[in-house]
Amino acid sequence: MFSRAYRTVITVPPLLWVAVFLLVPYLLMFCYSFWSVSDTGAIVHSWNLANYHDLMTKPVYWQTLLRSMWIAARVTFFSLLLGYPLAYFLSFHAGKKKDLYYQLVIIPLWVSYLVRAYAWKTILGSDGVLNTLLQYVHLTKHPLDFLLYSPFAVVLTLTHIYTPFTFLPIYASLEHVPRNLVEASHDLGAPPAQTFRRVIFPLSIPGVLAGATFAFVLSLGDFLAPLLLGGPSGIMISNIVVSLFGAAYNWPLGAAISLCMLALVLSLLVFSERLEKKWSFQ
Amino acid sequence: MPGTPPATTTLLSIRSVAKHFGKNIVLRDISLEIAEGEFLTILGESGSGKTTLLRILAGFEQSTSGEVWMSNERLDTQPPYRRRVNTVFQHYALFPHMTVEQNVGYGLQIANRPAVEIATRVAEALDKVKMSAYAKSKPSKISGGQQQRIALARALVNRPRLLLLDEPLSALDANLRRQMQVELKALQREVGITFIFVTHDQEEAMVMSDRIALLRSGELEQVASPREIYNRPATSYTAQFIGHTNLLHADVLNGSAMCDRLAWPSSLPDGAALFSLRPECIRLAKVVPPALATAKAAPSVRFRAKLRDQAFHGATELLHVETESGLVLTIRTASRDVPAGPLEFEFAPSDAVPVRPTSLGSTSTSASSPASAESSAEVRA
Numbered sequence: 001m002f003s004r005a006y007r008t009v010i011t012v013p014p015l016l017w018v019a020v021f022l023l024v025p026y027l028l029m030f031c032y033s034f035w036s037v038s039d040t041g042a043i044v045h046s047w048n049l050a051n052y053h054d055l056m057t058k059p060v061y062w063q064t065l066l067r068s069m070w071i072a073a074r075v076t077f078f079s080l081l082l083g084y085p086l087a088y089f090l091s092f093h094a095g096k097k098k099d100l101y102y103q104l105v106i107i108p109l110w111v112s113y114l115v116r117a118y119a120w121k122t123i124l125g126s127d128g129v130l131n132t133l134l135q136y137v138h139l140t141k142h143p144l145d146f147l148l149y150s151p152f153a154v155v156l157t158l159t160h161i162y163t164p165f166t167f168l169p170i171y172a173s174l175e176h177v178p179r180n181l182v183e184a185s186h187d188l189g190a191p192p193a194q195t196f197r198r199v200i201f202p203l204s205i206p207g208v209l210a211g212a213t214f215a216f217v218l219s220l221g222d223f224l225a226p227l228l229l230g231g232p233s234g235i236m237i238s239n240i241v242v243s244l245f246g247a248a249y250n251w252p253l254g255a256a257i258s259l260c261m262l263a264l265v266l267s268l269l270v271f272s273e274r275l276e277k278k279w280s281f282q
Numbered sequence: 283m284p285g286t287p288p289a290t291t292t293l294l295s296i297r298s299v300a301k302h303f304g305k306n307i308v309l310r311d312i313s314l315e316i317a318e319g320e321f322l323t324i325l326g327e328s329g330s331g332k333t334t335l336l337r338i339l340a341g342f343e344q345s346t347s348g349e350v351w352m353s354n355e356r357l358d359t360q361p362p363y364r365r366r367v368n369t370v371f372q373h374y375a376l377f378p379h380m381t382v383e384q385n386v387g388y389g390l391q392i393a394n395r396p397a398v399e400i401a402t403r404v405a406e407a408l409d410k411v412k413m414s415a416y417a418k419s420k421p422s423k424i425s426g427g428q429q430q431r432i433a434l435a436r437a438l439v440n441r442p443r444l445l446l447l448d449e450p451l452s453a454l455d456a457n458l459r460r461q462m463q464v465e466l467k468a469l470q471r472e473v474g475i476t477f478i479f480v481t482h483d484q485e486e487a488m489v490m491s492d493r494i495a496l497l498r499s500g501e502l503e504q505v506a507s508p509r510e511i512y513n514r515p516a517t518s519y520t521a522q523f524i525g526h527t528n529l530l531h532a533d534v535l536n537g538s539a540m541c542d543r544l545a546w547p548s549s550l551p552d553g554a555a556l557f558s559l560r561p562e563c564i565r566l567a568k569v570v571p572p573a574l575a576t577a578k579a580a581p582s583v584r585f586r587a588k589l590r591d592q593a594f595h596g597a598t599e600l601l602h603v604e605t606e607s608g609l610v611l612t613i614r615t616a617s618r619d620v621p622a623g624p625l626e627f628e629f630a631p632s633d634a635v636p637v638r639p640t641s642l643g644s645t646s647t648s649a650s651s652p653a654s655a656e657s658s659a660e661v662r663a
Contacts, residue, residue, distance in 0.1 A: 178375065180371050180372075180373065180375040181375050181377060181378075183340075183342050183362070183369075183371070183375065184369070184371060184375040184376075184377070185377075185388070186341070186342075186361070186362040186363045187340060187341075187342075187362050187363070187367075187368055187369045187437075188363075188368065188388050188389035188392060188436070188437075188440065189363050189364075189389050189392045189393055189440070190363055190388075190392045191361075191363050194392060198388075199377060202379045203378070203379060279379070281378035281379055281420075281422060
């Protein structure tokens with residue numbers, strides 16, 4: 001058994017950390033979300049549900065929230081589409097180069113998010129790399145304007161940024177598929193495609209769920225990509241929160257939106273964890 | 283050098299199979315014929331290549347050279363999912379996301395059998411291994427022994443022509459293991475499918491097999507029935523790996539073998555020779571009246587020795603005795619009190635079996651150090 005002093009020393013700092021940097025801010029946000037702002041810009045500490053009412057009734061808020069979810073859903077879809085085959089290839093067919101490829105997938109994570117977002121701006125802009133190339137080979141006469149400052153640009157950039165996050169849990173789950181199960185399936189007459197469908201894929205579902213959750217949650221709350229590449233049509237809910245806490249100086253409404261997102265994300269996490277448990281057999 | 287060719291038709295023919303992993307030669311020039319309905323055990327220490335050989339038969343590994351044929355059909359060029367060969371894996375390899383029933387029905391489902399047929403055959407197979415009660419359970423909810431039965435049912439339900447078993451009993455505790463050995467053998471007789479069983483346990487091999495193929499460092503050391511391989515080991519390695527033995531370094535001169543002060547007739551040509559003498563072939567000599575002794579056709583070899591130590595093994599007892607000139611021998615007797623003082627022992631000359639010298643790993647094989655011979659003869663986990 002560990003001594004009482006030792007247990008205190010190792011448990012108190014993390015608890016303090018969580019209290020000071022998570023619980024207190026959340027509690028403050030919770031309180032703010034029921035307050036309001038006077039015409040002079042002062043916080044009125046009277047409890048009411050006006051902010052939540054605004055959120056439900058004013059289209060700009062719930063429509064932006066829906067658009068954000070739609071963007072996040074597309075990012076999730078494309079990240080899985082790219083991340084799964086990559087993880088599968090690495091886990092089952094990369095042989096001795098496995099570690100090298102793994103590092104290559106990880107390296108982009110070391111590069112600042114901003115740099116990667118700006119890189120896409122350079123590529124997608126009206127006199128950017130892609131448009132210049134398209135005109136040079138006479139595929140288009142004028143620069144394509146949907147490339148930048150559009151939901152397309154946001155989805156593309158977020159997919160690029162979050163694919164490694166989807167890849168990692170999928171790769172981990174594939175690595176944990178016992179290879180003798182694959183052999184057993186072949187042994188029982190199942191060719192590779194059937195073995196994948198009936199054995200490998202079902203056993204990798206926890207990784208897929210974890211990866212999908214990562215991609216969805218991270219892109220749902222993203223505000224830099226829409227800020228840099230989204231334009232007016234690519235605005236996401238976090239951009240509204242940022243402006244409410246900043247220029248608009250309406251902390252109560254910002255807090256209400258944040259709490260709604262928090263509730264959304266938490267219920268999603270609980271849901272995906274339940275599903276993961278259902279599909280986990282280790 | 284295959285053993286006595288089986289009288290029945292050949293099912294599987296392994297022809298000069300070799301396997302290299304880079305510079306590491308795991309199997310060299312393995313040739314072996316396996317008869318229809320035979321229970322053949324591939325026996326060997328870890329690293330002898332036995333699992334690799336099995337994996338080549340299953341199709342999980344490609345041999346570097348050589349061919350495998352299954353009744354006029356080349357097997358080694360086909361992928362595992364086209365071979366009418368099924369495997370029982372060492373750690374069962376049951377699909378964790380499927381029920382017991384789904385596991386057993388997997389092969390039939392892949393083969394697109396009608397649902398009714400799948401249901402009946404799965405039920406039959408589960409019944410055969412006495413696991414019907416667990417049809418709806420997940421593999422993680424049943425014990426190791428039960429998983430073992432399911433793995434067996436999952437393979438047998440497909441009616442393979444050949445069943446490969448990769449140390450299937452090694453994860454079970456000793457009692458369950460003995461029980462499964464008997465059940466497995468009975469099941470094999472009942473279904474009549476050819477079994478190739480891989481193990482490192484020589485007792486298991488002797489209990490279950492029609493023939494044992496002993497593998498040493500990637501080469502077949504001897505292929506023979508359990509009785510033959512035990513009573514007539516071809517090499518010193520075989521003699522030591524299967525059971526205990528005393529290796530006697532003898533000199534043969536004019537039809538007589540001499541080891542220390544022991545001498546017995548031998549038909550070997552003159553020169554150095556190695557003999558294997560099983561501990562149970564040496565007995566405490568009875569005091570025989572001279573009149574009866576002369577009537578015996580082949581006189582036994584007698585020697586005097588004193589007891590060094592004795593180990594009780596239940597039904598039998600292992601004695602280490604030392605002759606007057608310092609030769610140490612291991613003797614197995616029925617359990618009883620051994621009289622103190624110098625003793626007289628005897629063995630029949632025909633029980634000293636000439637063997638070809640092959641080394642057992644790096645251990646020196648000398649009759650004067652039976653401790654080393656014994657410890658290596660006892661290599662089993």
